[in-house]
Amino acid sequence: MIPAAFDYTVPGSLDEAIDALRDGGEDAKLLAGGHSLVPLMKLRLAAPTLLVDLRRVPGLHGIERQNGSWRIGAMTRHAELQDRHDDLGVVAHAAAGIADQQVRNRGTIGGSLAHGDSASDLPTILLTLEGTVTAMGPDGAREIAAADLFQDYLTTSLDPLEIITEVRMPAMDGWGHGYQKFTRRAEDWAMVGVAAVVRKNDDGTVAEARIGLTNMGSTPLRATAAEEALVGQPLTAEAIAAAAGHAADGTNPPADRNASEDYKRHLACVLTGRALREAAGLA
Amino acid sequence: MSTTVPVQVTVNGQARNVQVEPRQLLVHLLRDQLGLTGTHVGCDTSNCGACTVHVDGQSCKSCTVLAVQVDGAEITTIEGLGQEGNLHPLQEAFWNNHGLQCGYCTPGMIMAAADLLQRNPDPSEDEVRHGLEGNLCRCTGYHNIVKSVLDAAGKLNVTQVGA
Numbered sequence A: 001m002i003p004a005a006f007d008y009t010v011p012g013s014l015d016e017a018i019d020a021l022r023d024g025g026e027d028a029k030l031l032a033g034g035h036s037l038v039p040l041m042k043l044r045l046a047a048p049t050l051l052v053d054l055r056r057v058p059g060l061h062g063i064e065r066q067n068g069s070w071r072i073g074a075m076t077r078h079a080e081l082q083d084r085h086d087d088l089g090v091v092a093h094a095a096a097g098i099a100d101q102q103v104r105n106r107g108t109i110g111g112s113l114a115h116g117d118s119a120s121d122l123p124t125i126l127l128t129l130e131g132t133v134t135a136m137g138p139d140g141a142r143e144i145a146a147a148d149l150f151q152d153y154l155t156t157s158l159d160p161l162e163i164i165t166e167v168r169m170p171a172m173d174g175w176g177h178g179y180q181k182f183t184r185r186a187e188d189w190a191m192v193g194v195a196a197v198v199r200k201n202d203d204g205t206v207a208e209a210r211i212g213l214t215n216m217g218s219t220p221l222r223a224t225a226a227e228e229a230l231v232g233q234p235l236t237a238e239a240i241a242a243a244a245g246h247a248a249d250g251t252n253p254p255a256d257r258n259a260s261e262d263y264k265r266h267l268a269c270v271l272t273g274r275a276l277r278e279a280a281g282l283a
Numbered sequence B: 001m002s003t004t005v006p007v008q009v010t011v012n013g014q015a016r017n018v019q020v021e022p023r024q025l026l027v028h029l030l031r032d033q034l035g036l037t038g039t040h041v042g043c044d045t046s047n048c049g050a051c052t053v054h055v056d057g058q059s060c061k062s063c064t065v066l067a068v069q070v071d072g073a074e075i076t077t078i079e080g081l082g083q084e085g086n087l088h089p090l091q092e093a094f095w096n097n098h099g100l101q102c103g104y105c106t107p108g109m110i111m112a113a114a115d116l117l118q119r120n121p122d123p124s125e126d127e128v129r130h131g132l133e134g135n136l137c138r139c140t141g142y143h144n145i146v147k148s149v150l151d152a153a154g155k156l157n158v159t160q161v162g163a
Helices: A014-027 A037-042 A078-082 A090-095 A109-115 A121-129 A224-230 A237-244 A261-280 B026-033 B089-096 B106-119 B125-131 B142-162
Strands: A007-009 A028-031 A050-053 A063-066 A069-073 A132-137 A140-145 A150-152 A163-170 A176-182 A192-200 A206-214 B005-011 B014-020 B052-055 B058-061 B074-076
Touching (some): A014 A132, A090 A176, A090 A192, A121 A176, A121 A192, A224 A237, A237 A261, B014 B026, B026 B052, B106 B125
Parallel strands (some): A007 A050, B005 B074
Antiparallel strands (some): A069 A163, A132 A140, A176 A192, B005 B014, B052 B074
């Protein structure tokens, strides 16, 4: 399978990249690692007329701690996140489970977030950690909160001329974390995935819990009913089981060839239990 | 649209200057233009891993990489890993442990395993199985493939200790 023909340019700066996008018109697309876009192009589900390759744009790489968060360059590959387990916690954990090693060696965090697939892992992680992306456009840079970024199925609030330059993930020092996903085959997208991060009070009760759901809607979602059910409870298997039962409350997951709506709801509850037990150190 | 663009790559240690269409996939550059047919096209949908090669020392599925993306990069294919008479320990191990049946997945398996052993020189059986998740064997010969990788890991470690 060969993609439809397109023009190709490799700008050397962000300004040049934005200019190229503008000149390319509505069917110009950015190319980062290409592991969401190229498969779609091969299937002819996407046929951009121009690809603007970001690989020579400086400043889009690196992972640095800045105050209370991690600044991750948009072109940072999943494999680099995977290798920083001690620093990045659940970000590294989720990255290590994306597809397979070959894909993780090429796919990028910026590309994954801009693609905005609710079946992908990193959008859920960004939403769960309440991280942000910085997008550079013709009028300068702006920071977009995760909750504002994901709008609908494969649709983000990025302007067509905006480029994600970096991602900020709060460091979550002292929080427990877990990420669990269920797939038919090891390298598949999540049938359902669940991220959980938990902070405890000194007395061992839950001070704050955040639970994110992958592939349970047209965007990544928060399981707010389950989060609320956990606050103030001791982080025991019983309390986790009770909270996990609410993981699918209010969701309308799309049925697909792998799973019915009911089965996805069931998975969300089971996986929330597992992710919370992992976060609690009970797994 | 789509005039050819120049791409400079080092393939198995040899500098190559080629002209490619932007839509040309890396696997077709290797097989059709450079004649390196050891890299196979299996599923053509980034599932099976038969097309696995190394770009700058890391494994990737060459059916999902555009040739233009590897401009300036170093590529290693199965032909560059070892040669007849001087096989790579992984190639030796696949041979000695019957790590192949039809052989179609083998180049990709070996290139993926080489990346795996680079990341984790002393993997457990479980880690080898997980590390090869991106490679499918339609003969279902996984048992001996895993055995081969573990055997090669042992030999590579001995070599490194002795070096």
